[in-house]
Amino acid sequence: xxxxxxxxxxxxxxxxxxxxxxxxxxxxxxxxxxxxxxxxxxxxxxxxxxxxxxxxxxxxxx
Numbered sequence: 001x002x003x004x005x006x007x008x009x010x011x012x013x014x015x016x017x018x019x020x021x022x023x024x025x026x027x028x029x030x031x032x033x034x035x036x037x038x039x040x041x042x043x044x045x046x047x048x049x050x051x052x053x054x055x056x057x058x059x060x061x062x
Contacts, residue, residue, distance in 0.1 A: 003028050003061040004041040012054040021049060026061065 007024040025048075027041040038058050046053050 001028050005059050005061050006045050006056050008057045010055040012052040
């Protein structure tokens, strides 16, 4: 399992005010670290919160 920290998240909310969207999320993935795994972590955060991520930073934690 690999853990990623997705942070400095800027959400694409179509100009709507959406309270409660996080600016940082930690995600565990059951796959080896790779470029695709980072994209999977961002996609998971987006899917979990129902909004696209316009921009963010990501780092492997473990």
